[in-house]
Amino acid sequence: MESKTFDVVIIGAGAAGLMAALEIVLTGKSVAVIEAKEKAGGRIFTFHNDDGYPVELGAEFVHGNLPITKELLKKAGIKITPVRGSIWQYKDGRLAEQEDFIDDYSDLEKKFKELSQDIPVAEFLSAHLAGAKYEELRFSLKNYVEGYYAADLNRASTFSLRNELAKSDDEQYRIEGGYLQLVNHLEQRCKENGVQFYFSQAVLQLHWKKSNVEAVTVQNSVRAKKALITVSVGVLQNGGIEFFPALPEKKLAAQNLGFGHVVKTILSFDDAFWKDKELTAGKDLTDLNFLFSMEQIPTWWTQHPKKQAILVGWLGGPRADVFDTVNKENVIQKALYSLSQIFNIDVLQLSQKLKSGQMHNWSADLHFCGAYSYEVVNGKGFMQTVLQPVDGTVYFAGEGLHHGPEIGTVEAALNSGREVAYQLIANF
Numbered sequence: 001m002e003s004k005t006f007d008v009v010i011i012g013a014g015a016a017g018l019m020a021a022l023e024i025v026l027t028g029k030s031v032a033v034i035e036a037k038e039k040a041g042g043r044i045f046t047f048h049n050d051d052g053y054p055v056e057l058g059a060e061f062v063h064g065n066l067p068i069t070k071e072l073l074k075k076a077g078i079k080i081t082p083v084r085g086s087i088w089q090y091k092d093g094r095l096a097e098q099e100d101f102i103d104d105y106s107d108l109e110k111k112f113k114e115l116s117q118d119i120p121v122a123e124f125l126s127a128h129l130a131g132a133k134y135e136e137l138r139f140s141l142k143n144y145v146e147g148y149y150a151a152d153l154n155r156a157s158t159f160s161l162r163n164e165l166a167k168s169d170d171e172q173y174r175i176e177g178g179y180l181q182l183v184n185h186l187e188q189r190c191k192e193n194g195v196q197f198y199f200s201q202a203v204l205q206l207h208w209k210k211s212n213v214e215a216v217t218v219q220n221s222v223r224a225k226k227a228l229i230t231v232s233v234g235v236l237q238n239g240g241i242e243f244f245p246a247l248p249e250k251k252l253a254a255q256n257l258g259f260g261h262v263v264k265t266i267l268s269f270d271d272a273f274w275k276d277k278e279l280t281a282g283k284d285l286t287d288l289n290f291l292f293s294m295e296q297i298p299t300w301w302t303q304h305p306k307k308q309a310i311l312v313g314w315l316g317g318p319r320a321d322v323f324d325t326v327n328k329e330n331v332i333q334k335a336l337y338s339l340s341q342i343f344n345i346d347v348l349q350l351s352q353k354l355k356s357g358q359m360h361n362w363s364a365d366l367h368f369c370g371a372y373s374y375e376v377v378n379g380k381g382f383m384q385t386v387l388q389p390v391d392g393t394v395y396f397a398g399e400g401l402h403h404g405p406e407i408g409t410v411e412a413a414l415n416s417g418r419e420v421a422y423q424l425i426a427n428f
């Protein structure tokens with residue numbers, strides 16, 4: 001057992017935990033961070049492929065001009081590159097270019113105006129966008145909500161979709177050298193200021209009474225005056241940490257929040273075969289960015305404007321939750337099969353071009369139990385219940401507990417970590 005009593009113990013060294021640790025330690029408080037994985041970052045999970053190129057199995061994009069992310073990138077001297085290129089869809093055996101993620105926005109805007117109260121997106125599609133006229137729009141919206149939000153259409157909030165689409169012309173960026181650079185910067189600053197890290201230790205139990213907590217792992221037990229829990233909403237939903245005394249209202253409220261599923265596949269090829277016009281019926285996909293389809297792995301993107309011959313496959317939403325990923329090679333085969341359909345290329349020929357394949361099923365990883373949060377109808381009240389500190393002693397933060405529109409992002413995690421850290425400091 002660690003003999004020292006810290007001012008604060010933080011559980012989880014993802015973006016929220018690191019941001020909070022830094023803010024708290026900078027006020028002179030002693031901070032311990034306990035992390036289940038062997039390194040920091042959580043759902044920021046960059047690795048280098050055989051060519052040494054950084055690819056992302058977790059967060060990949062900076063969605064717009066986000067204040068905290070930009071502030072940190074600037075401080076760390078890390079560069080970003082705008083994401084550019086064309087958007088395509090493969091449907092009914094044909095490749096066709098789209099102008100944007102949602103082409104028919106003006107029609108949709110009118111339909112949004114018909115809504116006086118929030119309803120699930122599935123209900124919106126059937127009640128407000130029925131019939132052949134809107135088939136294309138329903139296809140794009142379903143792809144967007146299941147893919148981008150990783151959400152269940154039967155629960156996702158239409159108001160939140162409306163708000164998201166209204167600002168979706170924001171520029172997207174990638175971080176040069178990978179998202180992990182941001183994590184390394186935060187971790188280094190935490191260490192320089194004396195934060196004590198415990199890696200490869202999952203907290204199993206948190207014992208608490210006013211101004212006194214004990215976080216118990218298999219190897220260790222860390223005492224502090226306050227605890228900040230930054231594990232994912234999925235871990236809270238599944239009772240990944242046992243509280244003594246129990247906090248059943250937190251678990252129940254978390255279970256009412258939306259937490260989506262994603263299987264992400266990264267395939268590195270010998271050459272960027274999608275630029276070969278013979279495979280695309282003469283269509284020019286040289287600047288391909290995103291491609292949407294109805295295949296088993298439906299959404300694909302490139303690293304454009306970077307030249308790497310990499311395709312990222314994405315399966316999001318409820319289908320990802322039930323997708324069999326026990327055998328990685330099977331998933332890679334399914335991904336190749338999806339591409340072989342889209343590009344009308346023999347799957348064997350495609351496998352011969354494959355240099356390496358990676359896959360991560362975030363729902364099957366017990367330290368996450370899913371990918372990221374999305375807004376459900378009337379979800380704010382449940383979020384508030386989870387956020388409410390317990391007896392000025394146990395606090396909660398993380399991407400899914402962020403009030404703003406960036407829920408489900410790194411920015412949301414940073415924001416939540418910082419905001420709850422301020423609240424916790426003020427309560428000492």
Ligand SMILES: Cc1cc2nc3c(=O)[nH]c(=O)nc-3n(C[C@H](O)[C@H](O)[C@H](O)COP(=O)(O)OP(=O)(O)OC[C@H]3O[C@@H](n4cnc5c(N)ncnc54)[C@H](O)[C@@H]3O)c2cc1C
Nearest residue numbers: 012014015016036042043059060061203398399409410413
């Ligand atoms: C596939 C995927 C793609 C994404 N794409 C993007 C994107 O392009 N842009 C974007 O902005 N965001 C994206 N996100 C979302 C973004 O990654 C997250 O919102 C953000 O990283 C969450 O940070 P967090 O600190 O709230 O949680 P986490 O990163 O989950 O951190 C929580 C930490 O707690 C640890 N933990 C869990 N249980 C325990 C325990 N019992 N004891 C100790 N430690 C524990 C976990 O290991 C983890 O490190 C993506 C996420 C995924 C999964």
